[in-house]
Amino acid sequence: MILPVNAIMKITRDCNLNCKYCHDRQPNNSDMSFDQMALAIDRILSINSTDSFRFIWHGGEPLLAGIDFFRKAVAAQEYLKNPDQKIKNYLQTNGTLLTKKVLAFLEEFDFTVGVSLDGPEELHAAQRPFLNGRPTFARTMRTIKELQHRDIPYGVISVLTSKSMKIAPREFLRFYRENEIFDICFLPVRADCGLKGETLEGELYYGFMKELFDEWMLLDDPRLRIRELGDMLLLSMGLPGSMCSSSGSCVCGTYSIEPDGAVFHCDKYNQDDFYRFGQSSDLDFNKLPYSTKAAELKQRDVTLPEVCESCEWQEHCAGGCSHDRLVEQRLARKDGVCYMLSMLEHVRERTRHHPKVKEYVRQAQALKLN
Numbered sequence: 001m002i003l004p005v006n007a008i009m010k011i012t013r014d015c016n017l018n019c020k021y022c023h024d025r026q027p028n029n030s031d032m033s034f035d036q037m038a039l040a041i042d043r044i045l046s047i048n049s050t051d052s053f054r055f056i057w058h059g060g061e062p063l064l065a066g067i068d069f070f071r072k073a074v075a076a077q078e079y080l081k082n083p084d085q086k087i088k089n090y091l092q093t094n095g096t097l098l099t100k101k102v103l104a105f106l107e108e109f110d111f112t113v114g115v116s117l118d119g120p121e122e123l124h125a126a127q128r129p130f131l132n133g134r135p136t137f138a139r140t141m142r143t144i145k146e147l148q149h150r151d152i153p154y155g156v157i158s159v160l161t162s163k164s165m166k167i168a169p170r171e172f173l174r175f176y177r178e179n180e181i182f183d184i185c186f187l188p189v190r191a192d193c194g195l196k197g198e199t200l201e202g203e204l205y206y207g208f209m210k211e212l213f214d215e216w217m218l219l220d221d222p223r224l225r226i227r228e229l230g231d232m233l234l235l236s237m238g239l240p241g242s243m244c245s246s247s248g249s250c251v252c253g254t255y256s257i258e259p260d261g262a263v264f265h266c267d268k269y270n271q272d273d274f275y276r277f278g279q280s281s282d283l284d285f286n287k288l289p290y291s292t293k294a295a296e297l298k299q300r301d302v303t304l305p306e307v308c309e310s311c312e313w314q315e316h317c318a319g320g321c322s323h324d325r326l327v328e329q330r331l332a333r334k335d336g337v338c339y340m341l342s343m344l345e346h347v348r349e350r351t352r353h354h355p356k357v358k359e360y361v362r363q364a365q366a367l368k369l370n
């Protein structure tokens with residue numbers, strides 16, 4: 001199967017929120033111009049190794065660019081694509097700017113929406129206020145209800161921090177189910193490439209995820225899809241993972257494009273010049289996979305610590321996300337500690353004889369192929 005190319009379009013670094021853990025907000029930076037956006041789309045669609053493309057519209061808060069920007073974006077995609085190319089658009093948003101006009105646009109053009117929601121009200125309010133300090137929880141939840149009402153596909157991304165660790169995983173799941181939120185990602189808070197900003201130790205993150213997995217299995221609710229746990233379940237059965245972090249090197253499978261047209265390997269590395277390919281105006285994306293820079297990045301991706309060499313899971317997890325391994329030190333550390341290993345063993349032990357696991361895996365694989 002030929003995988004799609006992912007283009008993370010960082011159309012602005014500005015935001016109307018002041019999230020306590022964020023290091024991405026840069027309010028003095030310029031937004032992406034129409035010319036820069038159209039050029040980036042043209043460069044991405046010039047890639048001839050696949051006919052499938054995902055555009056992830058990101059920020060900052062991308063909706064600060066205004067709905068007309070997105071109308072121009074889908075018009076540019078339609079004009080620039082070949083008849084046999086398939087495009088899917090995703091919007092990652094804090095959920096506070098989705099007016100009825102925006103919602104109608106998302107519905108019309110079949111966008112999938114990711115909403116940042118850190119969990120129950122007390123936690124979300126403490127971590128994700130507006131710039132003036134006022135809470136965003138009620139506005140974000142109204143957006144989610146609108147998405148549900150219009151049947152627009154969406155999921156939520158919850159960032160786990162030290163504050164999150166004070167809430168039991170079962171309370172997170174209770175909150176999501178009460179609000180009919182069934183598609184969830186749990187991401188550990190991320191420092192930048194200079195380790196500036198909060199990070200979450202692997203022992204804390206994977207300890208939380210083990211308990212979350214046990215609660216998830218006890219609930220036995222087929223509606224409830226937790227991206228990271230579904231991936232762990234696939235890996236624990238010796239099957240290919242569903243996430244980029246468990247699929248080996250993703251160099252030249254994902255590109256992150258800044259408002260000024262700078263192209264990076266991934267938005268996790270957008271402040272690290274080692275991971276910068278150059279300007280979109282100067283790059284031939286068909287040649288990038290064979291460039292010296294791509295070779296350097298791939299070599300770093302596949303150079304694993306000694307603890308991985310004799311690990312039975314190495315061929316499945318592929319060393320995990322290189323940012324988690326090289327920067328955050330959450331897994332496959334040089335001191336011989338790998339929290340991913342303990343997580344996979346935990347999942348395998350809990351599901352070894354579970355009667356519904358094989359059916360879940362079959363459904364997950366079918367979703368991945370569609």
